[in-house]
Amino acid sequence: MGAVYDAVHETTGRRVALKLLRAEQLRNGRAVERFLREARIVGGLSSPHIGGVLDAGTDEESGIPYLALEYLEGFDLKSLLVRRQRLPWALALAIAVQVCRGLAAAQAAGIIHRDVKPANVRLTAGSDGELVTKVMDFGVAKDIAEEISLTTTGDMVGSFSHMAPEQFSLKPIDFRADVWGVGILLFEAITGVLPVASGTSPMSLASLSLGMLAASNPRVHIPDLRSCGVTVPARVEEIVAKALSVDPAGRFASAHAMGEAMTELLRPELRVMFGDLEDGSRLTPAMPAPRVRTTRPAWRTWAGRGALVAILLAASANLVWSSSPEPRAVKREPPAAIVPEKVAPPPEPVDPLVPAVSLPASAPPAASSAPVRARARARAAAPAASAPPHVSSRDRM
16 A cells, blocks of 8 residues: 655654555545554554554645654565575464464454555564564554444455455454464465465455355365475464364454464474574474473372372271271170189198108008008107117216
8 A cells, every 4th residue: 555665754863664655545535544544553552563653644745645664674574485485384483473462462452454464574683683573554454443444345455365255255354354364374484385376366366265155165175284295293283274264263263362372382492583584494403392381280289189198088088987897786795603713722731850751652652541640650759769878877887
């Protein structure tokens, strides 16, 4: 819709990109309004991934509307793809993630870009040399809150090769139309080709897109990335296929949702530098092993471990309780009568003056009266043996 020139702002002296409405559009009132409306839309957005508008107005001498845009060193994605044809999938995802962040800021304000394509994606370097991607040209953007549309019935705005199928149906669209545009951009950046044949006329593209709206149409087919001769992780294939769902209900609900899905595949420590656009070999080692977000098992957390221990203890207690025999009544017998034990009588005392009588070993023991008689005889003989001898008077002499 406009031509862009390198210029210097007369008041501030700042270098700017001056965008002028083309001469053939000056007599088109709606075109002039759309042109100036871009300044109002972008002026209300705040994102490092959207090209800013510094000033807007109409030149007093020529009557040509102009926009003073943020000057950005670098080039657009379209010129990069012309030189390199296709990009490593990690680099393509890094670019598309930043595009989604810019579109997410616009969608948060109720703005649909409606013309997402490589020519409207500016690649520049940040202060530290890191790659910064900015979404440009909101000239055909749509504010879903506006009651008066700047297009009439039968108007188609956007680029045919990147327009969502529902845009050809002239029915109301939503944020998912921009999701389709990012999907086409990502497909083209990874494979070097468009999902539809290049050089196809706008009328043929319109007919094909209208045919895509019929789910029963056998011609409805979007090729996958692998069929175009590239090897990518399965998750990358799924993201592109989801973004290019012919039915809007099958796509990501917003640019933010698509950006989050792509971010999960990029390593957090991976920093894409502006120099990687010309030589992406530094990104190659990071490509075969994309990061996949996983949920830590609950039993590996402290809370999970405590819950697991409690469950095991409860299960063990239940097992012990269930395996224990049923308690049985114990029949108690009455205590038995205590019978005194028979104690043998103590032995009779032995007189130390009576020598013990030893019986022959071969002789059987005598009756109980024999020891009594032996002791009697011993007592009778004891005085005679122990008495002193008799001394006569004659012996004394």
